[in-house]
Amino acid sequence: MNADDTGAARGLWGPHAVLMVDDEPQACKWFARLYGNEFTVLTAASVDEALALLSERGHEVAVLLTDYAMPARDGVALLGEVRRLYPHVARLLVSAYADKDVAMSAVNQGQVEKILEKPLDDALTRQALREALASSVRRTREQSLIARRESALRETLGFLAHEVTSPLATVRGYLSAMRENHRDQPEASGGMAYIAQQKPGDVLFMIEAAQRRAEYAQSLVSTFVQTARDASRGDTSASLRASELVCAVQDEYPFDAGESGWLSVELEPDFTLPGRRDLLYLVLCTLVKNALIALRGDPPAQPRVHIALHRVAMVPGLSPQPAVRVIDNGPGIAPEVLQRLTREPVTTRAESGGSGMGLLFCQRVMTTLGGEIAVHSLQGQGTTVTLYFPPSTDDTPVEETR
Template sequence: MTQPSAAPLSILFVDDDELSRVHFERAIDGTWPVHLARNADEALSILARHHAEIAVLVTDFRMPTDDGASLLGEAARRYPHIVGILVTAYADKDMLLQTVNSGNVFRVLEKPLRVSAIRGVVREALSRHGEREAHQQRLLAMNETLAFLAHELNTPLATIALFAGNVQNNAADLSAPSSQSDIAQAATLMLNNAQYCMALISSFWDTLNKSAATSALAPDAGRDTSAAKLVAAVLDSWPFSGPQRDWVSVDLQSDFVVRSMPNCVVLVLSSLLANALRALAKTDEPVLRIEIAGGAAPQIRVHDNGTGIPPEIQARLLRDPVTTHAQDGGHGMGMIFCNRVMRSLRGSLKIESTWGQGTTVSMCFGEHEVRVANPAVSAVPAVDAAQPEPLQSSTNVRRESPNPVTTTK
């Protein structure tokens, strides 16, 4: 799959001595891109422009206007993903201890710098940078997904609390037929909303477990994540069985940046991929095509030539917990969950299916997503999704069908 590549990770070297800067750049010898600065002010200016790609900051300790330890401290405060290395020609034990104990320094290099020492320490620092990025991405994924889940559960739980209060208030007058009717209706609404909460948590946990290998999928934490990268990450880590990987192709028409909740987008992609693979299980010549189309209305489309979805079930997939996989533990909340995620991105989920021919599910993103090819366009910040409406009837039940259809667990 062809996809745009992010700028390679680079190194920033800071020293007021020109010969030191020349020596360091020659020592790196093009292995990694290098930015050079003469003092702390120049270094901070470079960091402001290129911090997303700078992985390692190497700075001399003694400089005319500021010392390297202060620069490393400021860089650590603003850009915690950057790994700091201090260079010094002074055997000041107290200074070194204080600097290292601050936690802002990964290694201390002693002048004169040796080429082998420079390359070895930079490799170690880049490895540490990767560990920091992975840790930061796990925290980001946890924050995104927990925030979405808490937001999604808020309204049904509030509805349960409201009707529980009404039941409590009316309990003293159970003899009145109207009170009995009100209490019965309240009990039904509480049951529906409680089942919704439990099913949502179950669906979320199931999807998360299926995507366990992709828990840090959004590549390059702190850097722009494109739709093509997310799709590639899902496919690279998906536990395909047998010939399944050969069924899948990617049509990259034009890429775009996914700025909001990339880890939740990964969960949606994983769910749609699982659905499509299941729909193709009994197809003679299975085809699963993932299309990526940027532009004014960016989309990721998952198309399969499986059995399709009956119209009466398709009409309910995004609002009712319908499933034909109850025997496998399915609860029908998967598509509802996926649609909620897309709504929170100011987008939507669109399902087009012809019974007996196949299904296309489109992840439609909001206009705040911008094309990779045009980074000058500013993205509009995502807004909170509208609160989900409480379930108001008792018709949201599983529906069984003798025919296999493309639904979700």
Template sequence: MNDIRQTQLTLLYVDDEELACKYFARTVSADYEVLLAKSSDEAIAILRQDNARIAVLVTDFRMPGRDGGELLRQVAQEYPHIVRILVTAYADVEMLLQTVNTGEVFRILEKPLRPDAVRDTLQLAFERHHERAMQNQRLIAIDETLAFIAHELNTPLAAIALNAHSIEDRTNVQLDAEGEILGAAKSMRDSAQYCMAVVSSFWRSVHNGRRQQEDDDARSEATAHGLISALLDTYPLTPAQRSWVQVEVVGDFAVVTQPNCVALVLSSLLSNALRALAAVAAPSVRFTVTAGPAPSIAICDNGPGIPPEIKARLLTDPITTHAKSGGNGLGLILCNRVMQSCGGGLRIESTPGGGTTVVLEFPLIKGQTHRSC
């Protein structure tokens, strides 16, 4: 039976005082396997050998050499699956608030240790470890499923794009005087490449998101600039198209809600902009990230713009400005719904002959720190 709870519950206790180590082991050894270390260096040596079976680390703060705070920071970085508990005297609490606030500590135990407090805290810590382990197993299963789906989708899409390109190369221009075959082939190729880009972008964002969640402190949060950079790395831009795109970061911010879905919205809007620029002499696409007063990402192109009567209906009715190139008219409606589900919205600014700007508006998160660039 493959149950995480069936595995041995093991913790590592670190204290330079031998009597403290013996007292702690005697207090909890009936319920847990206890490994002991008398210094931070000895604890790291044990972790390098047995980190896979250690679920909880309990360390004293005041120790010769490297103190418990340094040990906690290293363990948080190298072994994020381990739940970390700090033991300290009451006089040290104020000094250690910063360590606690940065997420490096699950709980604090005050000296002198009380057996009931130790047992209660350890029970919560092992429950936390179990929850994380179960979540990680679910995420791995999702990751593997998405990888399979991405492969199954990309294989026929790549074949469609290749066959469409072959049709373009072999079509006799004289026989196809009105360009219907070439137009259809190009539309098929562009649509297949766009779908591959969406699949790739979604797979990468979900995969990276899973890897970030394996770090329980979630220090590598998604940012607006990071999502744009990932998009430009994965979208199948030609060298010429890549030269059209510029990114300006006035102030970066964290994308807290559904960053994977926001990545899909950015991919869809980039596709729309590239289609609009197909016949423009000096095409340009600019992403602008602004943190305040309200967080937003603007995608601006210098294309032909959108007539007012169409613009007024783009977020409510299934109409499209790209019907001839395979557009189905649902893209912007869905993009707006995604942004609304994130607590924000989509805003379109456009005039005929004056280009188009689509703004992704995000909710202002209380206490959110903006990153100036």
């Protein structure tokens, strides 16, 4: 079985191979034959050949094992290049006793992580390769996790900016309207000013609506600032109950006049949420906003948005798990739109600033927490969005809620 077949048979994706570099063809053949039964082995006969192979298959290589003494460029030069270009690769050097001083210099310069002396001892070599492979896989996962976190942070900040911009744009609109309707009284009447109204209560409505939206924008920013402070202190102990999150949204969301009466909540069975408050708060606010917008467009006789805590199985046969549901009795979602939600940006409100990124953002957050999001809807019968969370060890099991 060659190296490619071995990798495919083991179902290995990402770094997993050992690259052996030696200018003696027999040494490469011997190494591949001896260790190929446990590892995916690639070989190269020179530094240039090894670098050429890495340029094509560097994402597969987890461990580099190179001889020191080779013509043209030696193994230490290769180790330095690999350290710079492929930081996930674990680097091992094979050297004769005469090259011990050079080898130690390579260790001190951080170019190599372990030295194996010729002739190779089978047991020691296998153990070194196992440890190096595990180290490389661990580094790759850590780098991938950092990259995913950076990507999620960029997406979160972009979505947060959009969510903050919307209420602030409304505030600016109300202020502009009041400015346009501002009237100065003649000096003879004391120089008083007033804002003209089309009907009684217009000015008070705009002031109260602007205040609600400004407070909502402030709450979004404040919770992200607090999370940043916690992260800078290394504080990962904070936990949040699902009921606390629901109550925060109920208290802080900027409902339009009368809309807060549409909302009802069910706070049992309660459970501990994974992750930080900021992302989950933004997710739940997004779902509530979507429900309210749907109800405004085609309001039923008694508009209703219900947030309920559940413990329910995602599909029949699976164990129940904690969940939060947002249910509305709006017009529902068309089937051709429903099947695209959470997979691509879809919006029916492009003319009013909708981007279709809301549910995609919610999906990304739930996925990073080890959860899932499901959307069920029938036209004319409303929409139910369920956030499924991974089970928590401190939750008391209860009967499944349908």
